[in-house]
Amino acid sequence: MSVLAAIAVLAILIVVHELGHFGAARLQGIRVNKFSIGFGPVLAKYDGKETEYALRAFPLGGYVGFPDDDPDSDIPLDDPDLLRNRPVLDRAIVISAGVIANLIFAYFLLVGQSMTVGIQDVNFQPGVLVPEILSEVESPAQKAGLQSGDVILSIENLTLPTAEEAIDILRDRIQDSPNQSLEFTIQRDQEIFNLPITPDMGDNGKGKIGVMLAPNGEFTRRKPDNIIEAFSFGAKQFERYTKLTIQGFGQLITNFQENANQVAGPVAIVAVGAELAKSDLGNLFQFGALISINLAVINILPLPALDGGQLAFLLVEGISGKPLPNKLQEGIMQTGLVLLLGLGIFLILRDTLNLALLK
Numbered sequence: 001m002s003v004l005a006a007i008a009v010l011a012i013l014i015v016v017h018e019l020g021h022f023g024a025a026r027l028q029g030i031r032v033n034k035f036s037i038g039f040g041p042v043l044a045k046y047d048g049k050e051t052e053y054a055l056r057a058f059p060l061g062g063y064v065g066f067p068d069d070d071p072d073s074d075i076p077l078d079d080p081d082l083l084r085n086r087p088v089l090d091r092a093i094v095i096s097a098g099v100i101a102n103l104i105f106a107y108f109l110l111v112g113q114s115m116t117v118g119i120q121d122v123n124f125q126p127g128v129l130v131p132e133i134l135s136e137v138e139s140p141a142q143k144a145g146l147q148s149g150d151v152i153l154s155i156e157n158l159t160l161p162t163a164e165e166a167i168d169i170l171r172d173r174i175q176d177s178p179n180q181s182l183e184f185t186i187q188r189d190q191e192i193f194n195l196p197i198t199p200d201m202g203d204n205g206k207g208k209i210g211v212m213l214a215p216n217g218e219f220t221r222r223k224p225d226n227i228i229e230a231f232s233f234g235a236k237q238f239e240r241y242t243k244l245t246i247q248g249f250g251q252l253i254t255n256f257q258e259n260a261n262q263v264a265g266p267v268a269i270v271a272v273g274a275e276l277a278k279s280d281l282g283n284l285f286q287f288g289a290l291i292s293i294n295l296a297v298i299n300i301l302p303l304p305a306l307d308g309g310q311l312a313f314l315l316v317e318g319i320s321g322k323p324l325p326n327k328l329q330e331g332i333m334q335t336g337l338v339l340l341l342g343l344g345i346f347l348i349l350r351d352t353l354n355l356a357l358l359k
Contacts, residue, residue, distance in 0.1 A: 009288045011037070013102065013295055014062050020101025021064040024094045031081045033073065034065025088318045095310045099296045106241070106292035109285050111234035117282030118221035119233050124162045127153040127187065128170050129216040139210025144197040146209075147188065151216050154185040167213050174199050178207035221282075238289070245293050249301075304332045 014037055025032050031050065038056035045054040052065075066083045067073040075082065083091060113119075130150045133141050153160060155173050160166040174182070178201035186195050199207030224230040302308040309332070317323040 005284055006287070009284055010291065011059070013105070013288065013292050014038075014059070016101050016105045016292070017098040017295060017299070018062045018064055020097040020099070021094055023101075024097030025064065025066075025083070028086070028090055028093070029081055030083050030086060030090070030094065031067050031075065031079070032064055033067045033070060034063070036065065037062040039063075088314050092311060092314050095307050095314070096300075098307055099300050102292045102296040102299075103238075103242075106289040106296070107234055107238045109289040109292065110237045110241075111230050113282065113285030113289075114224050114230045114233040115227075117285065118223045121220050121222060122164070122215055122217045123220060124164065124215060124217040125151075126162045127151040127160050127216045128166050129214045130211050131214045132212040134210045134212065140197050140200055141209045141211045144195050144209075146184075146186070146195065146197065146211065149188070151187040152184055153187055153192070156183055164215055167215065171213065174209055175206035178202070178205065180207070238293075241290055241293050242297075245290070245297050249297055304335060309333065 018035060018037065022032060022035055033050060034052050034054065036054045036056055038059045039061065040057040043055045043057055045052055047053075056062075067075045068082050068084045079085065083094065128151065130141075130146060130148060130152065132148050133139070133146060152170060155170060158169070158173070160170055178199050181196050181198045184195045184197055186193055197209050199209050202208045224233060299307040300311075302312040313324055313329055323329070
C-alpha cells in the first residue's frame with residue numbers, strides 16, 4: 001500500500017503539471033488536441049470533442065499536444081487560435097503554467113499537511129547528530145572512530161548552538177579545513193570525549209569527513225490554532241524547501257562528478273516515498289511537496305525537451321523579432337527528448353539494480 005501511495009503521489013504531480021499547460025491554453029482559447037500522461041504506446045484513451053486524452057506506457061512525464069505539431073490536422077495554418085499564431089507572451093504563459101501549477105500545488109500540500117497531520121516542530125538539543133557514517137572506504141570519520149548516533153557538541157572549541165544553524169556552522173568549518181586536523185567534542189550516550197579528525201579534500205577542493213548530519217533534537221507535531229497559521233506555516237516551509245532545492249541543483253551543476261550519484265530516478269523516488277509512508281502516512285504531504293518543487297525547478301531549466309528550453313526559444317524570438325527555424329527547433333527538441341528518455345531509462349535500471357542488491 002505504501003508503494004502504491006508513493007506512485008499515486010507521483011502520478012498526481014505529473015497530472016497537475018500537464019493540467020497547468022492545458023488550463024492555461026484553454027483559458028486563452030488556444031486549441032489543444034492531445035493530453036497525455038506518460039510516453040510511448042497508448043494504454044487507454046478517450047476522444048473528447050477537440051482533445052484526445054491518453055494514458056501511455058512509460059510514466060516518465062507527460063505532454064500537452066497542439067494541432068500546430070500535427071501534420072494530419074485539418075485546421076488552417078493561419079487559424080488565430082493555434083498556439084504558434086499567438087503573441088510571445090501568450091505562448092510563454094502556456095509553457096510556464098506547468099511549473100507554476102507544481103509550485104502552487106506544493107504550497108497547498110504543505111498547508112494541507114499542517115491542517116491535517118500537524119506542523120512538525122523540533123525541540124533542539126545542543127550539537128549536531130551524526131545519523132549515518134557514509135560507506136566510503138577509509139573515510140576520515142571511520143578512521144577516527146566516529147559512530148552513527150554520536151552527537152558533535154563542538155569543533156575546535158567552537159560550541160555549536162542549540163539551533164538548526166548548527167549544521168551549517170559545522171559543515172562550513174569542515175569544508176574550509178581540508179587536510180587540517182580538527183578537534184571534535186563528541187557525546188556518545190552519557191560519555192563526552194574529544195576526537196581529532198582530518199577532513200579529506202574533495203574534488204571541489206572542500207573538506208569532507210564522510211558523514212551525514214542532522215539536527216539534534218526531538219521531533220513533535222502540532223496542529224495550527226487557525227487557518228492563518230496554517231497558511232503561514234505552508235509559506236515558511238515552501239520557502240525553505242524551494243531554497244534547499246535550488247541550492248541542491250546548484251551544487252549538482254557546479255560539482256557534477258561528486259554529486260551525480262545523488263540523482264534519483266522514478267524507482268528510487270517511489271522507494272523513498274514508500275519508506276516515508278510506512279513510518280507515517282502524513283509524510284506523503286511533505287514528500288509530494290518536495291517532489292513537486294523539484295519537478296518545477298527541473299522543468300524551468302533551459303534544456304531541450306523541457307519547458308525552460310521552449311521558453312529559451314521564445315526569448316530568442318522576443319529579442320530578435322523572429323523565431324528560430326522550425327527544423328532547427330524540432331531537431332534540438334527531439335534530441336533533448338531522446339536524451340531525457342535515455343537518462344530516465346538508465347536511472348530506472350540503475351535504481352532497480354541497487355534496490356535488488358540491497359534486498
